[in-house]
Amino acid sequence: MPSIRAPASKKTATLLVAVKCRPLTEAERRRNRNIIQVIDDKNVVVLDPDLSKDYLDRIQNRTKEKRYCFDHVFGHACTNSDVYKGVRSTIAGVIQGLNATVFAYGSTGSGKTYTMVGTQNDPGLMVLSLNTIFELIKNDRSSDNFEVSCSYLEVYNEVIYDLLEKSSGHLELREDPEHGIVVAGLRSIKVQSADRILELLNLGNSRRKTESTEANATSSRSHAVLEINVKRKQKNQNRNQILRGKLALVDLAGSERASETNSGGQKLRDGANINRSLLALANCINALGKHQKKGLAYVPYRNSKLTRILKDGLSGNSQTVMIATISPADDQYHHTVNTLKYADRAKEIKTHVHKNIGIIDLHVADYQKMIDNLQVEVCRLRKELAEKESHVNVQSVEKNSDGEISWLNTLSQETSENVQERINLQKALFELEETNLRNRTELQHLDDAIIKDKDDAIALVLKSRRQLILDNIRDNEETGTVYRKVLESPLLVCFHIFVAPMNEY
Incomplete structure (x- = not known):
């Protein structure tokens, strides 16, 4: 049945930025010192890696020491569960029809994949988020119906692959007027539990591109996006309402320098593409x-497929969390400062959050009830006819069987055909309304394009197209009016339906 998007109030939200510092590895402890000081749960200091500078250098601002303040700061002793507590409220909104995006940003080896995927003893944000969604659905006290589906993709060398398909071909990005940026041909699988999604996550991770470099033993060579869609059907007396929430969990590949990884050949090309995106x-x-801060500025989303996929999370309809992962090693000072610099700028980004609400209007629900009532009516009539036939006097049957039974059979057949025709007509009416909904969506986009485009020739073409769509909408509405009048006629008025073609362009 056609769903009509309901007006929803928009709320401005600021990007939530958290910083997570991993502990030094055994190898790093032997040759590096810790340059990260976590002051409290919101402030972090990056110390100058040069120990030769004295007090005078520091007070005269000749030091590389940097101080930053974020929404959350997690030290090396914090687990993924500690990090998740700070973002759980964002995840919980998904079953209420809100969109959420969580992505890890940092250099290679800083702990992005560990934060997002984790281990069996310390599960990552992806695992914890999935458990939360299904836990909230299980504990929901309403009579709403939930449907959960997931997809998993990677962007490798600016090419998109489906990680849930064994031999995925190249997938293309498309811009849908209603759903925004979508990946054409991406497989979406309906799931009933968090364990099923974890199976798919492990399957996808086994197909993801990883390589060993001198900077990281298991370096991710691609950006991975796990998307969870939650469809919630609400029911009340006046209307059926559908909420659609979306959770995007993004594990980015890490930036790297060729001089540090000593890469060559394909690894070098991979690193260049990672850095470019x-x-x-x-x-x-x-x-x-x-x-x-300053007003309008051009945002180059089209420079990379990664940024096009993240467009909603960065400036659209989404509550977004950025996890900046950093290394405490002194030889990673420049990577750490760059990560914190971009994380600090991300604090200024604002998104416009609103619920994704679809409404099935009352009259459409009434049509469905009408179909159900007609089907009950025909069953009742068939039962009455069967009872009447069983009580027919044998002598009357002998005298009048050719006339009465023939009439009963004809009445039964006409009633059945009448109901079927009404059902077909109702289906055609649904399709007409759905077509007009798409036509009106395109009409809105055309109006926006006509206002923005200054080229008279292009504007003329757009206006011509607009008029054509208006005519089609009017024709479909007139046809729909005829269908409704027929549906209001008595049950046993027989008619034949000639469904007019729907006008959609």
């Missing part, structure tokens, strides 16, 4: 930060 993301963060 992360630079595009950094440019988007910079532009969005300037947009909030």
Whole structure:
């Protein structure tokens, strides 16, 4: 049945930015010192890696020491569960029809994949988020129906692959007028439990591109996006309401320097493409930060497929969390400061959050009830006819069987055909309304394009197209009016339906 998007109030939300510092590894302890000081749960200090500078250098601002303040700061002793507590409220909104995005940002080896995926003893944000969604659904006291589906993709060398398909081909991005940026051909699987999604997550991770470099033994060579869609059907006396929530969990590949990884050949090309897409993301963060401070600024989303996928999370309809992962090793000072610099700018980014609400209007629900009532009516009539036939006097049957039974059979057949025709007519009416909904969506986009486009020739073409769609909407509405009048006629008035073609362009 066609769903009509209900007006929803928009709320401005600021990107929630958290910083997570991993502990030093055994190898790093032998050759590096810790340059990260977590002051409290919101403040972090990056110490100058050069120990030769004295007190005078520091007070004269000749030090590289940096101080930052964020929504949350987690030290090396914190677990993924500690990090998740700070973002859980964002995840919980998904079953209420809100969109949420969580992505980890940082250099290679800083702990992004560990934070998002985790281990069996310390599960990551992806695992914890899935458990939360199904726990909230299980504990929901309403009579609402929930439907959960998931998809998993990776962006490798600016090519999109489906991680849930064994031999996935290249997938393309499309811009849908209603759903925004979508990946054409991406497989979406309906799931009934968190364990099923974890199976798919493990399957997808086994197909993800990873390599060993001198900077990281298991370096992710692609950006991975796990998307969870929750469809919630609400019911009340006046209307059926559908809420659609979406959770995007993003594990980015890490930036790296070729001089540190000593990569060559394909690894070097992979690293260059990773850095290019992360630079595009950094440019988007910079532009969005300037947009909030100084007004309008061009945001280069189209410079990378990664930024196009993250567009909603960065400036659209989404509650977004950025987890900046950093290394405490002194030889990672420049990577750490760069990560914190972009995270600090991301604090200025604002998104516009509203519920994704679809409404099935009352009259459409009435049509469905009408179909159900007609089907009950025909069953009742068939039962009465059967009872009447069983009580017919044998002598009367002998005398009048050719006339009466023939009439009963004809009446039964006509009643059945009448009901079937009404059902077909009702289906055609649903399709007409759904078509007009799509036509009106395109009409709105055309109106926006006509206002923005200054080229007279293009504007003329757009106006011509607009008029054509208006005519089609009017024709469909007239046809729909005829269908409704027929549906209001008595049950046993027989008619034949000639469904007019629907006008959709």
